[in-house]
Amino acid sequence: MASMNMDIDPRPGTRSSDSLMDPTDPQRRRLTSNTQAKISSDLGHVLWVLMMGRNSPFDPKLSNREACAAVIVANIDLRDLLIAENFTEVLKHPSLTVQQPRLSTLTIPELDADGAFATRQAWKAEYCGDSAALFVEALHTMNNDVDRKVYDNFFPVIQSSGTGKSRMVDEAAKRIFTLPFSLRSEDDSSGTILQTGLPFDNYPETIVKESIMKLKDVATVGHLVKFGRPLFWTPLGIDNDREVFRWKYQEEGELAAASVRLLFDFEPRRAAAAQLESRLVEGHMRIAYSVPDHREYLCSGAPSEPLLAEAAGRILHLGWRDKAVPPKIPALVHLVSETLDKGLLSKGEPSELVAKLLLTLAHDACVTTTHDAAYSQPISLLKFLEALVGEANMEIIRRAKADNVPGGGQTFEEAFQSAQINFTHFAKGEDDHVNSDEASWIALARCMAWQCANGQYMIDLYIPLLLWDEALGRFVVSGIFVRAKNRRQQQEVAIDVEKLGFFSPGGGTRAETRPYITLTLELGIPPRVTPKTQSSPATPSKLSSNEPAPTKQPVQVKETTPKNNHPRYAISIVGCSSSVYKVIGSDGDIYTRLLSVKDVVEEHPRRSQKFLDAVLRMKPYWTDGSFHWVEKIGPIRSYDIDNEGRGEGVYASAAPDDDV
Incomplete structure (x- = not known):
């Protein structure tokens, strides 16, 4: 920037602008008020230009030239820095900086009654x-x-x-x-x-x-x-x-x-x-x-x-x-x-609502240890998951390995040791753009998690995840991708977010191998009744929440399936009780009611069976009892509950078999 003309007479016998600006010079006090005003105005313009190009927080009161000139008059050392064109130190001057209060010290006071x-x-x-x-x-x-x-x-x-x-x-x-x-009357119906x-x-x-x-x-x-x-x-x-x-x-x-x-x-x-x-x-x-x-x-x-x-x-x-x-x-x-x-x-979808409720309770359990808790502060991923499932179940997750990487790579705890989350609320996504690392880091900057669009393939929700303690950007983030289901699944379908195009290309080797987490919540409404067939009876799952579950991996077709660059750590939580969710206490029956889909029979005020049978005879929907008016020939097929779903527990992925 060129030197600034202060319009001070440079002829011999007159004092230079530098000496006049010297705070130790006794002649400085004898400047005319007009000269001081001119100097402050010119410097105020320079300071205003500097402030407008500044990215860091500054006092909004300095948003015009007059305010900047007033600050210069009140701060002689700031004036000297401007005269010397030491703009780096000017921008560091304490009179220009706003100290932002942190939420941990913020209260919500009552103002005057009308705000x-x-x-x-x-x-x-x-x-x-x-x-x-x-x-x-x-x-x-x-x-x-x-x-x-x-x-x-x-x-x-x-x-x-x-x-x-x-x-x-x-x-x-x-x-x-x-x-x-105002002309409009209260009863106007235009x-x-x-x-x-x-x-x-x-x-x-x-x-x-x-x-x-x-x-x-x-x-x-x-x-x-x-x-x-x-x-x-x-x-x-x-x-x-x-x-x-x-x-x-x-x-x-x-x-x-x-x-x-x-x-x-x-x-x-x-x-x-x-x-x-x-x-x-x-x-x-x-x-x-x-x-x-x-x-x-x-x-x-x-x-x-x-x-x-x-x-x-x-x-x-x-x-x-x-x-x-x-x-x-x-x-x-x-x-x-x-x-x-x-x-x-x-x-x-009641399962989505319950999933958001459980995840929010786990988040709040990490920050509500004091009365003035700050909900917007970052939380350790490991701490969050332990608040969700409890210490015993968390040990299963800590030992998990990626199910799409030969040998499994690092354990879950090693891969996500420094990872953090930060969400205080959910926002609704309506297109595929939210399923990206670009939307992930932006959501972290806004303290929110994503609820995916209705009918979104594979996932219902996802929580943005910062993998390392670095500045927010697309190459340092990942996510917890959540699928919530009311019923227990006979066979889990793997969530592959690479097919969703979540990860941006580039960023170096570390960015191209960022791990991610899939979280399937099988909230455990009893499976539907299915007819028995002549095939062998299903064998109940022997998996328990006491050890990691070796989940079956989908067969990879090498000719068409690209190499998995991003390790996937898959977690499944089956059931909806205090044995799998630490955040559920004596209110377990409430979740059962939340997950139940109320229909015409569920909401019928007369609960005795004869009244419910009368409603069912009108066939709001069809069941086995709806065919009472038909005479059937031959043996009657028997029906039973399908027990192929996994038992209640927390399951985590293991390394794939060598032959898969």
Whole structure:
């Protein structure tokens, strides 16, 4: 950068700019105020340019030239560094750096009753995003409809707290002539399309850069607030010295917190569920995505907002429930069971919901040892799995070897000694891009795990995994790939994520041989009834949870099957009880209810057999008893329970046989 002209007279007998800037020079004090202002202004411009090109956190108050000039006036040593063009030391100056508080010291304090501080600060921030422009476009589209009545031009703006509804309208008013007052009556029934698209994920700078941030840096307030609704980051960005976040707890606050953690949907066909969903949008931070034309319910959800997930974990840990709840049952388990029993949750795949619940409980067991636990901090993979299955079962996993590498390679414990996870919530993937190491490291930077798209081949969920304590990037991550099933399988089908294209090519030998974990949860609903045949009876599995299970390997067709570069460590957990899951305690029967698929018979209020038989005679579905009206000829085939499924236990992969 060229030297800066301070407009100070260089003629003989006058003092140079360098001497005037010398803090030990007594003549410095006799500078005219205009000269000092000119010097500070010029240097302030230089400092502002430097700050705008800086990647590390800096005080957002320095986002304009005037603020930079004021800092220079207050810090003489900073002024001297700028004069000397020592820009490396300038950027290290303590007056320019923001010290981010860690979540372990963060509290969730009560603010003034109406949250006025956060609101005032948000209005001071520069407006970001294009929501105001979209709002104006929606207004023009409505008014250009020639079939509408002259005064039939209203539409509501519906969205959760903190998304900037009022600020958006105010910004829109700068684009068109506006008289701000309300004309719409409460009983208005116009069919105008509702507006839900408001600012989200619109932080004004790039938040994450590959191979720059480390996992431990994720667990800072200054990082987490940058995701989601703008009211999170505007108060912190403008006044970082105050703790400004709280969770407004009311009767349904814990249910809102559970939905943030587990990503469940409500049953749209139930009026009570639709009303509950509306209340959660109105008062508990749930986001409204859209409102269908029929207006019977909202399409809403809990998108990825890491700060909200951190708060949700703390709310559930505090256990703000009435005293009737058994204290040994985690609030998260009770909430899911209670809401599902009321028919308010969308049924979906119950095995996926239970899998997310078990994995979340294991995660929380690793961080809830103190009252102010920080849910967003990294967790050792080995510690997480031990919290999931218990110490005895974990020994089986520690000794496991890869089942697709000759000789098995390293043991599980050796391969994943330094591995870490970090997820506070689940996010829904809708295409194949999420099944990649690119999406894996990005999810780690956002403290989330992936719920795969409906019908995804081979896997239902996956937890991103950082293999080594290095900066987040595609070549240092892997995953725990989860398949959850209600029934026990006669033969396990191997999960091969290399066929999904998860691993990016390149990165060197270490990156090209990254290990991964497959986790099959056979949650143990009794197998279906199948007819006996004349073939030999099936032999029950002799595997137990006391020793590793030598699983059969699929035959590899060498002509068409590529070489396995990435070692696969396969874990199977059969059953759903405290003997295989450490996180299940006295609430084991709750999981049985969660996994059961309620049908017309299960939900029939009269439980005596004669009433159930009467329902079955109407044939809501067909069973052996549905053929009572047929006279059959010949021997009657006998039916029995298929016992080929493996017994309850934890199974881990072993090295493949030499001849496979």
